[in-house]
Amino acid sequence: MSEATDVAAAASSRDPAVGLAAVAALRRLAESLEELQVANARAQGWSWQQIADSLAVSRQAVHKKYRRIVS
Amino acid sequence: MFERFTEKARTVVVLAQQDARQRGDSAIDTGHVLRALFAVPDNLAIMVLEGFSVRQADVEADLAARPETAPDGSAADADALAALGIDLDEVRRRVEEAFGPGALDRPRSPKRRWIGGHIPFAKEAKKALELSLREALRMRHNYIGTEHMLLGMVHGEGIAHDVLVARGVQLDVARVIVEELLRGRRAG
Numbered sequence: 001m002s003e004a005t006d007v008a009a010a011a012s013s014r015d016p017a018v019g020l021a022a023v024a025a026l027r028r029l030a031e032s033l034e035e036l037q038v039a040n041a042r043a044q045g046w047s048w049q050q051i052a053d054s055l056a057v058s059r060q061a062v063h064k065k066y067r068r069i070v071s
Numbered sequence: 072m073f074e075r076f077t078e079k080a081r082t083v084v085v086l087a088q089q090d091a092r093q094r095g096d097s098a099i100d101t102g103h104v105l106r107a108l109f110a111v112p113d114n115l116a117i118m119v120l121e122g123f124s125v126r127q128a129d130v131e132a133d134l135a136a137r138p139e140t141a142p143d144g145s146a147a148d149a150d151a152l153a154a155l156g157i158d159l160d161e162v163r164r165r166v167e168e169a170f171g172p173g174a175l176d177r178p179r180s181p182k183r184r185w186i187g188g189h190i191p192f193a194k195e196a197k198k199a200l201e202l203s204l205r206e207a208l209r210m211r212h213n214y215i216g217t218e219h220m221l222l223g224m225v226h227g228e229g230i231a232h233d234v235l236v237a238r239g240v241q242l243d244v245a246r247v248i249v250e251e252l253l254r255g256r257r258a259g
Contacts (some may be wrong), residue, residue, distance in 0.1 A: 018154050025151035029162065032175050036166065 038062065039070045072204055077216045079114050083107045091190045098193040101224050101231035102134045108217055115252055116221035122248045125238045133234040195229030202226045210250065218249045 034055070041051050052059040076084070086107035091099045108116045109127040120126075149159040166175045192200070203223030207215045224231040225242045 018151070021147070021151040022154045025148035025159075026155065026157070028148060029152065029157075029159070029175075033166070036170060036174055040170070 035066070035069070038066050042066075042070045072200065072215070075204070075207070075213065075215045077214050079111050079217050080215055080220055082111050083114075083217055083220060086110045087196075088190050096190070098191050099196050100193040101196045101199050101227070101229035102137070102234075104196055104199065104220065105130060105224060105231040105234065106134065108221060111217065114217040115249065116217035118252055119218060119221055119245055119248045120235075120240070123238065123240045123245075125235065125240060129238060130234060133237070134230065137230055137234075193229070195227060195232075199223040199227040199229060199231070206246075210246075218252070222246060222249065 038051055038055075041054075048063045049059045052062045055062060073081070073084070083104065084107070087099050087103040090103045090106055090110075094103075096103070108114065109130065117127075120130075152159045163175050167173070200220070200223060203215050203219040206222040206226065207213075207219040210219075212219070222242065222245055225235050225240055225245055226232075
């Protein structure tokens with residue numbers, strides 16, 4: 001991002017539209033990264049339990065979320 | 072509704088979806104549909120637009136000049152993340168360094184099943200298709216052709232509406248042209 005964009009964004013950081021959009025974008029980014037990393041971990045032989053521990057969630061949660069897309 | 076679509080109108084929907092997928096867009100917007108209209112040869116929508124001297128090259132240029140409108144497009148996300156001091160391009164660069172090109176762009180979660188599969192219609196595009204049905208009913212037609220799709224987009228909101236209206240396309244005049252064309256030709 002350009003400096004101009006950063007300054008403009010910082011100047012309006014109390015604007016809920018900016019703040020909430022940033023949170024939503026961050027969540028999407030986190031979801032994409034999580035999926036990528038879970039797939040990578042499985043490919044490297046990690047167990048669901050190990051992945052769950054690293055993500056600080058339950059094994060059931062991570063398994064349920066990714067079993068269909070990650071073997 | 073889709074069961075009333077003519078073969079050409081169905082082709083337009085399929086091509087709009089292909090266009091959206093090839094561009095990596097997360098939804099089909101009216102711009103994709105408008106592009107797809109021009110991709111189906113010899114259809115009534117193109118003839119109506121010829122009546123307004125609107126040509127494919129003009130529309131392509133107008134659409135290309137518009138900023139990204141995808142509801143959760145990465146351009147919008149990049150701006151939003153910049154507000155937090157996060158450079159999405161830099162994140163993408165580092166991820167791709169480790170996992171290869173497009174690693175971040177290919178989420179495989181069920182929530183994003185449009186990747187490689189079905190791509191949903193954006194709100195305006197859905198509305199425009201509904202309006203195409205209404206335009207067909209208004210003319211007492213029992214089918215929805217490309218001409219009705221065009222009228223629906225002019226009638227509705229979205230990028231296609233903006234581009235077409237800016238090019239001088241008027242709904243009332245377009246309806247008259249459709250009816251005149253239909254007197255001498257089968258639906259398309």
